[in-house]
Amino acid sequence: MEILVCVKRVPDLSENELELNGSDIERDGLVYSVNEPDNYAVEEALRMVQDSGGHVTVATVGGSDDEEVLRREMAMGANTGVLLSDDAFEGSDGRGVATILKAYVQKNNFDLILTGVEADDGAAQVGGMLAAMLDYPFASLVTSIEQNGGKTIKISREIEGGAKELNEIDLPCVLSIQTGINEPRYVGMRGLKQVASREIPEYDAAALGVAGVGAAGAKVTRLDYFLPPAGAGAEMLGGDRDENIARVIELLKAKGGVS
Amino acid sequence: MGEGLPPLAQTAYWSIPGTWVFLAAHITGLLCFAFIAYKRLTPLLGAAADIRFDRPLERIGRLAKYWLAQWKHPRYLGTGVLHIFLFAGFLILITRAFVMFFLGFAGPVHVNGMLANAYIYLTNYAATIVVGCVAIFIFRRLVMLPARYAVPPDRGKPDTAMAVFLISQIGTLMVADSCFEAAHLAAPLAPFSLPWMIQNALRGSSQATLVGVYQWTYLLYVVTFYVLLNFRPFGMEFHVITSVFSVYFGRLDKGTVKPVRYGVDEAQLEQLSSLGVKKITDFTWKHILDFYSCADCGRCSDNCPAVAAGRALSPRFITTKGRDYVFHSHPVIGAQNNGHALVGHVYSEDEIWGCTTCGACEEECPLLIEYIDKIVDLRRGLVDDGAVPQTLQKPLKALESRGNPYGKMEKKRADWTKAADFQSSCRVPTLTGAEPAETLYFVDSITSYDDRMQGVARSTARLLVRVNANFGILGAAEKDSGHEVRRFGEEYLYMALRDHNTEAIRRTGVRRIVTSDPHAYNALKNDYTGLPPVEHISETLAAQVRKGAVRFKPVEDREAVYVYHDPCYLGRHNGLYDAPRMVLDAIPGLKRVEMQRSRDRSFCCGGGGLMLFCEHKEEERVGVLRARMAAECGANTIVTACPYCMVNLEDAIKVAGLEGKMSVIDLAELADRQIARGSEGAENLEYSGGGVWKS
Numbered sequence: 046m047e048i049l050v051c052v053k054r055v056p057d058l059s060e061n062e063l064e065l066n067g068s069d070i071e072r073d074g075l076v077y078s079v080n081e082p083d084n085y086a087v088e089e090a091l092r093m094v095q096d097s098g099g100h101v102t103v104a105t106v107g108g109s110d111d112e113e114v115l116r117r118e119m120a121m122g123a124n125t126g127v128l129l130s131d132d133a134f135e136g137s138d139g140r141g142v143a144t145i146l147k148a149y150v151q152k153n154n155f156d157l158i159l160t161g162v163e164a165d166d167g168a169a170q171v172g173g174m175l176a177a178m179l180d181y182p183f184a185s186l187v188t189s190i191e192q193n194g195g196k197t198i199k200i201s202r203e204i205e206g207g208a209k210e211l212n213e214i215d216l217p218c219v220l221s222i223q224t225g226i227n228e229p230r231y232v233g234m235r236g237l238k239q240v241a242s243r244e245i246p247e248y249d250a251a252a253l254g255v256a257g258v259g260a261a262g263a264k265v266t267r268l269d270y271f272l273p274p275a276g277a278g279a280e281m282l283g284g285d286r287d288e289n290i291a292r293v294i295e296l297l298k299a300k301g302g303v304s
Numbered sequence: 305m306g307e308g309l310p311p312l313a314q315t316a317y318w319s320i321p322g323t324w325v326f327l328a329a330h331i332t333g334l335l336c337f338a339f340i341a342y343k344r345l346t347p348l349l350g351a352a353a354d355i356r357f358d359r360p361l362e363r364i365g366r367l368a369k370y371w372l373a374q375w376k377h378p379r380y381l382g383t384g385v386l387h388i389f390l391f392a393g394f395l396i397l398i399t400r401a402f403v404m405f406f407l408g409f410a411g412p413v414h415v416n417g418m419l420a421n422a423y424i425y426l427t428n429y430a431a432t433i434v435v436g437c438v439a440i441f442i443f444r445r446l447v448m449l450p451a452r453y454a455v456p457p458d459r460g461k462p463d464t465a466m467a468v469f470l471i472s473q474i475g476t477l478m479v480a481d482s483c484f485e486a487a488h489l490a491a492p493l494a495p496f497s498l499p500w501m502i503q504n505a506l507r508g509s510s511q512a513t514l515v516g517v518y519q520w521t522y523l524l525y526v527v528t529f530y531v532l533l534n535f536r537p538f539g540m541e542f543h544v545i546t547s548v549f550s551v552y553f554g555r556l557d558k559g560t561v562k563p564v565r566y567g568v569d570e571a572q573l574e575q576l577s578s579l580g581v582k583k584i585t586d587f588t589w590k591h592i593l594d595f596y597s598c599a600d601c602g603r604c605s606d607n608c609p610a611v612a613a614g615r616a617l618s619p620r621f622i623t624t625k626g627r628d629y630v631f632h633s634h635p636v637i638g639a640q641n642n643g644h645a646l647v648g649h650v651y652s653e654d655e656i657w658g659c660t661t662c663g664a665c666e667e668e669c670p671l672l673i674e675y676i677d678k679i680v681d682l683r684r685g686l687v688d689d690g691a692v693p694q695t696l697q698k699p700l701k702a703l704e705s706r707g708n709p710y711g712k713m714e715k716k717r718a719d720w721t722k723a724a725d726f727q728s729s730c731r732v733p734t735l736t737g738a739e740p741a742e743t744l745y746f747v748d749s750i751t752s753y754d755d756r757m758q759g760v761a762r763s764t765a766r767l768l769v770r771v772n773a774n775f776g777i778l779g780a781a782e783k784d785s786g787h788e789v790r791r792f793g794e795e796y797l798y799m800a801l802r803d804h805n806t807e808a809i810r811r812t813g814v815r816r817i818v819t820s821d822p823h824a825y826n827a828l829k830n831d832y833t834g835l836p837p838v839e840h841i842s843e844t845l846a847a848q849v850r851k852g853a854v855r856f857k858p859v860e861d862r863e864a865v866y867v868y869h870d871p872c873y874l875g876r877h878n879g880l881y882d883a884p885r886m887v888l889d890a891i892p893g894l895k896r897v898e899m900q901r902s903r904d905r906s907f908c909c910g911g912g913g914l915m916l917f918c919e920h921k922e923e924e925r926v927g928v929l930r931a932r933m934a935a936e937c938g939a940n941t942i943v944t945a946c947p948y949c950m951v952n953l954e955d956a957i958k959v960a961g962l963e964g965k966m967s968v969i970d971l972a973e974l975a976d977r978q979i980a981r982g983s984e985g986a987e988n989l990e991y992s993g994g995g996v997w998k999s
Contacts, residue, residue: 057701057705059698059702060701060702060705060706060711060712061711061713062713068336074713074715076705076706076711078701078705113716121690121887151490228694229694229697230689230690230691230692231687231690231691231692231696231697231700232690233687233688233690233700233796233797234704234794234796234797234800235573235574235579235688235795235796236690240513240797286755
């Protein structure tokens with residue numbers, strides 16, 4: 046099976062203290078990593094080709110900085126990393142990114158396209174739009190994939206309340222992968238070194254034949270980026286750790302949370 | 305020798321001349337043994353390289369101490385002393401075997417004189433003692449059933465049947481020899497020895513009976529000798545042959561771990577297709593030899609904190625399962641089959657990640673069998689395959705990108721120096737090499753970032769100021785020492801951290817490194833190379849105490865009973881037991897007790913570094929067991945000298961319900977609290993060593 050996994054490089058929330066700056070976060074000194082659900086998607090793709098053969102391609106829309114996540118996924122075992130990069134792509138909204146990916150998909154022959162369920166800094170929209178643009182079936186929140194060697198696959202999805210549903214879906218299709226579908230393997234520094242000099246093909250707007258993307262073509266524009274003001278009834282505890290703990294216990298007791 | 309008994313060569317068995325029978329027995333026995341030995345050598349020859357032929361004088365010294373003198377045995381006094389007797393008997397009776405074989409082909413032999421008599425007495429008593437030991441061993445194995453010999457069904461089969469069979473063969477050998485000698489009624493045997501008793505019992509027997517006893521017990525001796533020799537390479541009794549090699553080739557240096565592959569330098573590692581141990585012959589030949597040499601005495605597991613806590617790991621079974629798999633994959637008869645991945649087939653992942661590398665098993669093993677290097681090698685294999693527990697992946701990634709396992713910002717690494725009341729009284733400069741300093745305080749990640757441990761950092765800094773050390777820190781330029789990164793098998797990440805720190809330290813031009821973290825201490829001292837001398841703050845303080853340069857105020861709380869908990873990486877791995885105790889004993893009025901498990905038998909707190917991120921399946925936390933041991937010895941304050949011990953023990957006190965009854969303090973914090981500054985406190989006291997103060 047030929048599988049494409051769309052990945053994104055995002056600030057690592059576990060390793061950064063985010064500060065706001067205008068309509069964005071302060072990006073100086075940030076540490077980035079591959080968006081976590083995307084990493085699960087790559088692991089799932091690797092397991093699928095391990096079972097039944099094929100290739101895994103990882104693609105991202107971005108600049109040269111974003112090569113880092115492609116290499117990490119290649120160190121994990123992806124066969125090819127592809128960078129879709131052009132100054133004209135900058136400032137694309139979700140629809141723009143889906144348009145760029147669609148152009149790349151149409152130049153190839155993928156049986157299956159995976160995305161993470163959503164990006165840490167995203168809106169969980171690219172996967173669905175990409176499927177619609179390609180006229181492929183789409184399933185979101187996928188928690189398991191079963192291959193049968195034919196033109197369909199079986200997938201299960203998590204439903205609110207802990208239930209699961211099982212679906213059969215035609216190939217080619219687009220799936221958005223939920224974390225917890227597997228346990229992604231560890232990528233060590235040795236793996237990264239081994240793929241450090243592998244070539245990463247780059248496609249620009251001309252090569253892909255896309256136009257109308259980027260900031261100019263965006264129909265959704267971010268106006269502001271802010272932490273919501275503390276609502277009424279919220280009490281911010283500002284003491285040291287022990288004081289805070291004592292206060293929380295007191296509050297929980299007072300409001301009936303614990304007895 | 306005896307009258308009336310024909311030379312053995314002239315006896316006959318089923319009308320076949322004795323000489324022929326003996327010759328046939330020797331040739332068959334030796335050929336079988338040569339074949340089996342060759343088969344047992346095969347996996348060693350196909351195994352990974354290991355450098356063990358260096359430093360021969362040192363090795364011979366260790367052979368004399370640990371093999372010949374059985375140094376570790378009396379640590380288990382009863383069985384240990386028994387084993388020493390058995391071993392001594394064995395050595396004496398090996399020479400006896402050659403005399404016996406010679407007798408089979410010689411004519412009548414007459415020996416006289418002091419020396420000959422001394423030899424006869426020695427062998428007689430040796431045989432007697434060995435038979436006694438054999439009886440006690442069999443009784444222990446069959447009747448007393450010490451708990452440490454038990455084998456759970458999933459860990460293989462118990463060695464009891466094999467052990468009893470082979471031990472009884474040793475008994476048979478001795479009894480046969482004794483009967484053979486006793487048949488010479490006139491022979492002067494050692495009074496009250498076993499042969500002497502048999503000799504007395506045989507008096508009055510007919511000549512035919514005596515000849516029968518004499519010639520058939522001789523044949524029994526020869527046959528039993530070869531049965532024993534040929535059965536040894538099939539179980540724990542193999543140690544009788546291999547232990548001398550295992551001890552000679554044993555690891556010489558403590559504290560460090562083996563390189564990824566001997567003979568392959570770091571720059572060439574990238575060319576290896578696979579790292580670490582994945583299949584049996586990825587182990588080095590010495591490590592496979594270790595498998596052969598295990599006597600399955602169970603002392604490693606008896607002392608292992610993972611076993612005590614009920615984790616999947618039991619070091620004894622790492623070895624015996626390894627041995628069983630070597631035997632299975634390289635059978636004496638049949639084709640080799642060693643394609644299986646060890647983890648998943650022989651060992652489980654939980655076993656491999658369950659080790660705290662505390663070294664209790666290695667400290668205890670009478671045969672110097674190595675465990676930590678094997679565990680690290682197996683982990684290297686798992687890391688290479690990406691099979692790292694999910695809970696460890698984030699801290700490892702954070703170590704890669706931020707240089708600490710918490711993912712905290714580099715620029716905040718020195719924030720502990722900025723506490724308001726501290727900053728005003730104690731200046732801690734960041735060293736860049738621009739202004740020269742004599743000493744570097746290497747803080748390491750946990751002490752830099754953890755709220756609780758930052759107090760230890762501040763105490764250490766204040767102590768360094770008090771002893772007039774011209775010191776500073778690396779600040780944001782310091783990264784994690786990588787001590788646990790290496791021991792968790794991520795050698796590449798360790799190498800990157802080490803290279804970064806080495807360069808940063810060298811740039812400062814310091815002549816000494818001090819640290820308050822035993823893990824950092826061990827990494828910088830034993831893993832890193834080309835650095836100035838490294839000392840733990842307890843050594844720095846002990847040196848000052850010895851010189852009389854520091855004094856302590858008497859302890860105020862007269863109810864406090866202190867106990868020192870030896871951190872593994874100060875104690876067992878670096879032999880630092882006395883310096884911290886000396887500092888404690890220099891504090892006037894400090895009442896100190898010892899736990900039963902202290903010094904080189906110290907019991908791990910549960911493990912440091914990345915171990916804090918592991919989720920173990922266990923019945924009880926290791927630290928909880930340790931906190932209870934402290935309570936049992938009557939202490940109410942545990943003094944440790946390691947930030948990880950502090951984390952684990954403070955948690956354990958809460959879990960064990962000892963809150964309010966037990967507390968933990970770091971040695972540096974205690975010394976900082978008690979140290980006399982200026983003319984304070986101790987002006988009337990003079991320290992005269994050994995905890996004694998004179999006024």
